[in-house]
Amino acid sequence: MTFKTLDDLPDMTGKVAVVRVDLNVPMQDGAVSDFTRLEAVKPTVDAIAAKGGRSVLLAHFDRPKGKVVPEMSLRQVIPALAKTLGRSVGFIELGDTLPADEVVVLENTRFHPGEEKNDGELAAQFAAYGDVYVNDAFSAAHRAHASTEAIARLLPAYAGATMGGELRALEAALGAPKRPVVAVVGGAKVSSKLAVLENLVAKVDHLIIGGGMANTFLYAQGIDTGKSLCEKDLADTAKAILAKAAEAGCKIHLPTDVVVAKEFKAHADNRVCAAGDVAADEMILDAGPATVAELADVLKASKTLVWNGPLGAFEMAPFDAATVALAKAAGDLTVKGSLLTVAGGGDTVAALAHAGVKDQFTHISTAGGAFLEWMEGRELPGVAALG
Numbered sequence: 471m472t473f474k475t476l477d478d479l480p481d482m483t484g485k486v487a488v489v490r491v492d493l494n495v496p497m498q499d500g501a502v503s504d505f506t507r508l509e510a511v512k513p514t515v516d517a518i519a520a521k522g523g524r525s526v527l528l529a530h531f532d533r534p535k536g537k538v539v540p541e542m543s544l545r546q547v548i549p550a551l552a553k554t555l556g557r558s559v560g561f562i563e564l565g566d567t568l569p570a571d572e573v574v575v576l577e578n579t580r581f582h583p584g585e586e587k588n589d590g591e592l593a594a595q596f597a598a599y600g601d602v603y604v605n606d607a608f609s610a611a612h613r614a615h616a617s618t619e620a621i622a623r624l625l626p627a628y629a630g631a632t633m634g635g636e637l638r639a640l641e642a643a644l645g646a647p648k649r650p651v652v653a654v655v656g657g658a659k660v661s662s663k664l665a666v667l668e669n670l671v672a673k674v675d676h677l678i679i680g681g682g683m684a685n686t687f688l689y690a691q692g693i694d695t696g697k698s699l700c701e702k703d704l705a706d707t708a709k710a711i712l713a714k715a716a717e718a719g720c721k722i723h724l725p726t727d728v729v730v731a732k733e734f735k736a737h738a739d740n741r742v743c744a745a746g747d748v749a750a751d752e753m754i755l756d757a758g759p760a761t762v763a764e765l766a767d768v769l770k771a772s773k774t775l776v777w778n779g780p781l782g783a784f785e786m787a788p789f790d791a792a793t794v795a796l797a798k799a800a801g802d803l804t805v806k807g808s809l810l811t812v813a814g815g816g817d818t819v820a821a822l823a824h825a826g827v828k829d830q831f832t833h834i835s836t837a838g839g840a841f842l843e844w845m846e847g848r849e850l851p852g853v854a855a856l857g
Contacts, residue, residue: 473856474628478515479602482523486568486616488600489514489630490617491527492607493547493575498596502550506836512555512567513631514606515573519557526599527575528617530610536583547853551575557822564595579617580664585617593620606630608637609837612844618789622855629856637853640844643812644673648773654796656680656779657817659689660704664732666778669847671715671722672721676768678723680781680792685722685754687712688745696748698729723765727758729782731790736786756782757792766799769809777813780821794825801827814841 479487491511496503515525534541547559550732551573552559564582568574575597579585581632584592593616597603603625605611609619611633629637636805644651651674656662661685670677679687689700690708715722730752731738742758757765762781769775777800785791803809813822814835822828835841839848 473634473853474626475634476517476604476631477588477629477657479518479521479523479628482518482521482601483736485523485602487518487523487525487601487602487604488528488596488621488625489604490528490607490610490621491630492609493527493544493551494531494609495550496548500546501774501851502547505550505554508547508551508554510632510836511551511606514604515555515557517631519572523601524571525573526581526732527573527620528596529575529607530580530585530617531578532580533582533645534578534585536714538581542578542581544575548575567600568778575650579615582616584616586613588614588620588851589616590620593624596621597624600625604626605852606633607631607705607852608835610838610842611837611850612848614851618854623854626857633853633856635833636835636837639812639835642810643774643833644787650675650772651774651776652676652678652768652772652773654678654680654777656683656781656793658682659700660701660708663779663842664707665846665848666842667711668714669778671711671720673847674720674776676721676723676772677715678768678781680722680763681779681783683779684724684757686821687722691724693746694750696750696752696755697726698730698748698752698754723768725754725757725761726764728754729756729758729791731755731789734783737788737820740788753823755786755789759791759795761780762792762795762799765796769796769799769803772809775809775811775813776845777811777822778815778818778819778842782844784817784821784824790821790824793821797822797825797827801825801830802834804830814838814845 557572560569560574563577685695685698685700690705731740781792784793811831
């Protein structure tokens with residue numbers, strides 16, 4: 471799709487940009503504990519300022535469900551945001567007059583029932599504060615809300631720096647990728663990522679399935695998975711996905727060897743065995759070393775990688791080994807310039823950070839739901855509204 475970026479902004483001298491950002495940051499003891507999302511706001515605010523403009527920031531915090539919940543006020547984020555931006559940051563409630571600050575934060579958009587209803591009147595109230603609209607919250611782009619969709623119909627609309635970066639990375643990963651394309655999809659349950667799997671088999675050349683999801687596919691092929699997490703009622707669904715992949719020319723990769731244990735806990739006694747040799751009282755907690763070696767070869771032969779989800783119970787050593795090893799292989803290939811790597815989803819970001827490769831990947835999306843819906847092939851309302 472085509473969309474206007476900050477490079478397309480006109481001279482903003484004396485003008486105001488209404489900017490949708492993500493300020494839904496983690497808090498601890500009344501203070502922001504992770505500045506990642508605040509740091510993501512800075513390039514867009516700086517770009518607007520460079521063109522002479524000021525920014526009014528729209529954002530939500532938590533889930534107040536259309537009611538004023540004092541502990542969910544964005545006021546508590548202001549000190550950390552001002553420090554991160556290096557600018558004066560004001561705070562207002564809807565209807566207040568704009569103060570003279572370089573940046574102004576409007577109170578939690580979700581305090582208003584009309585936000586999640588994509589109400590045009592509320593969007594008009596937001597729009598009244600500015601001359602242009604900038605959406606820089608990809609993490610909220612899968613929601614058709616007043617601050618993400620309706621407002622984009624009322625003002626000239628642009629993609630912010632973070633949003634633009636996300637969209638360019640996603641286009642390079644699945645829109646018009648360099649082939650072969652490989653996708654890693656892991657996690658506990660097939661049921662939570664059915665739409666992702668069904669969409670990807672028609673778009674990628676190789677699909678690596680890991681985590682508890684892989685157990686369901688192994689079971690569907692007649693392999694006993696012992697007491698592993700396994701959605702046996704989805705065996706027919708797994709078979710249908712395997713058939714669709716074969717029809718589309720997509721090769722699905724499942725573990726050929728696995729790490730098993732009798733207890734689901736860190737450092738539990740474990741052994742490596744063939745995927746078909748799991749005992750009745752054992753559970754699969756990770757992919758084995760032979761599988762990792764095979765998958766690393768798949769990455770070496772590929773040009774583009776999309777990653778969502780771990781290969782095993784990566785939160786517990788030693789069942790993080792497969793995820794860490796494959797992540798490091800992907801990171802090395804990215805640094806060498808032979809593989810474009812795009813990853814996203816909460817567990818995925820944590821896993822890649824744990825592997826020490828977070829800074830090596832081409833692009834890591836911090837958007838959970840929006841990234842997943844993009845992998846499902848669904849249109850994101852907040853993105854569509856920019857077109």
